[in-house]
Amino acid sequence: xxxxxxxxxxxxxxxxxxxxxxxxxxxxxxxxxxxxxxxxxxxxxxxxxxxxxxxxxxxxxxxxxxxxxxxxxxxxxxxxxxxxxxxxxxxxxxxxxxxxxxxxxxxxxxxxxxxxxxxxxxxxxxxxxxxxxxxxxxxxxxxxxxxxxxxxxxxxxxxxxxxxxxxxxxxxxxxxxxxxxxxxxxxxxxxxxxxxxxxxxxxxxxxxxxxxxxxxxxxxxxxxxxxxxxxx
Numbered sequence: 001x002x003x004x005x006x007x008x009x010x011x012x013x014x015x016x017x018x019x020x021x022x023x024x025x026x027x028x029x030x031x032x033x034x035x036x037x038x039x040x041x042x043x044x045x046x047x048x049x050x051x052x053x054x055x056x057x058x059x060x061x062x063x064x065x066x067x068x069x070x071x072x073x074x075x076x077x078x079x080x081x082x083x084x085x086x087x088x089x090x091x092x093x094x095x096x097x098x099x100x101x102x103x104x105x106x107x108x109x110x111x112x113x114x115x116x117x118x119x120x121x122x123x124x125x126x127x128x129x130x131x132x133x134x135x136x137x138x139x140x141x142x143x144x145x146x147x148x149x150x151x152x153x154x155x156x157x158x159x160x161x162x163x164x165x166x167x168x169x170x171x172x173x174x175x176x177x178x179x180x181x182x183x184x185x186x187x188x189x190x191x192x193x194x195x196x197x198x199x200x201x202x203x204x205x206x207x208x209x210x211x212x213x214x215x216x217x218x219x220x221x222x223x224x225x226x227x228x229x230x231x232x
Contacts, residue, residue: 001024001025001026001027001060001061001062001063001188002024002025002048002059002060002061002079002157002188002190003023003024003025003058003059003060003061003063004021004022004023004024004044004048004057004058004059004060005022005057005058005059005060006020006021006022006056006057006058007020007021007022007044007047007054007056007057007058007059008020008054008055008056008057009040009043009044009047009052009053009054009055009057010043010052010055011043011052013055016055016212017040017043017212018040018043018044018047018054018212018213019211019212019213020057020212020213021040021044021057021209021212021213021214022214023207023214023217025157025188025189025190026188026204026205027156027188028183028186028187028188029183029188029189029204029205030179030180030183030189030191030202030203030204031188031189031190031191031203031204031205031206031207032191032192032193032199032200032202032203032205032206032207033190033191033192033193033207033209034193034194034196034199034206034207034208034209035208035209035210035215036210037194039209039210039211039212040209040211040212041161041192041209042084042161042162042192043212044192044209045081045159045161045190045192047059048079048159048190049071049074049079049081049159050068050069050070050071050073050074051071053068054067054068061077061078061079061156061157062156066079072104075104075153075155076104076153078154078155078156078157079155079156079157079158079159080150080151080153080155080157080158080159081150081158081159081161082146082147082150082158082159082160082161082163083161084161084162084163084165085165087146088134088135088137088142088145088146089134090133090134090135091133091134091135092133092134093130093131093132093133093134094126094129094130094131094132094134094137094145095116095130095131097134097145097149098115098116098119098126098145098148098149098152099112099116099152100149101115101148101149101150101151101152101153102115102152102153104153105153112152115151115152115154116152118151119148119151119152122148122151122181123144123147123148125141125144126141126144126145126148129141138171139166139167139168139171140167140170140171140172140174140175143163143167143171143174143175143178144178147178147182151182155187156187156188157187157188157189157190158182158187158188158189158190159190159192160179160189160190160191160192161192162192162193162194162195163175163176163179163191163193164176164193164195164198165194172195172198176198176201176202179191179202180202183202183204191203200220200223201220203220204219204220205217205218205219205220206218206219206220206222206223
């Protein structure tokens with residue numbers, strides 16, 4: 001379980017983007033963080049992943065305080081991050097991109113091959129295209145590569161920032177299906193998204209932020225009146 005308790009975070013010492021934010025991402029569930037631009041959704045993920053140091057508050061992983069822990073240490077503890085901007089190396093092969101996810105155990109060749117094989121089983125199209133340049137893949141397939149690279153370290157928790165930004169609707173549906181499958185495999189997913197309706201379809205629990213604070217929370221069934229829930 002990932003827990004955020006009374007978190008204050010900002011990019012400048014006296015200007016907080018998150019102002020006392022608290023939430024929980026239950027083990028094996030997909031928790032969605034929604035809200036307008038600028039309310040602190042992506043800032044939250046950066047604070048959890050060690051890119052930003054909280055001014056106060058705590059980040060807990062399975063009850064252990066990991067607040068401000070260095071990113072490479074968080075990877076070893078079981079937290080991974082998929083950023084909003086596409087991150088494949090387009091002139092490298094699919095296999096080479098996947099291998100980059102194994103940099104924390106780069107000398108363990110047996111484990112690397114085992115994790116690559118796991119990804120090929122999970123995403124069969126990547127086996128077919130393993131020697132192709134990643135830049136030649138469709139947008140949805142490139143997201144598969146990014147997700148596969150993230151899974152190389154066997155994370156318990158995956159932080160996902162707007163995974164379908166810039167993708168066509170059909171490709172977006174593929175990405176959401178991937179996230180559901182990962183959740184069903186037992187991974188804990190904390191999803192930040194602007195696609196409100198799509199996120200509500202796949203989430204187990206939802207938090208809505210406003211100006212860096214909690215505004216609403218609950219299961220998706222409680223958000224049937226979207227306009228009232230988000231803009232009232």
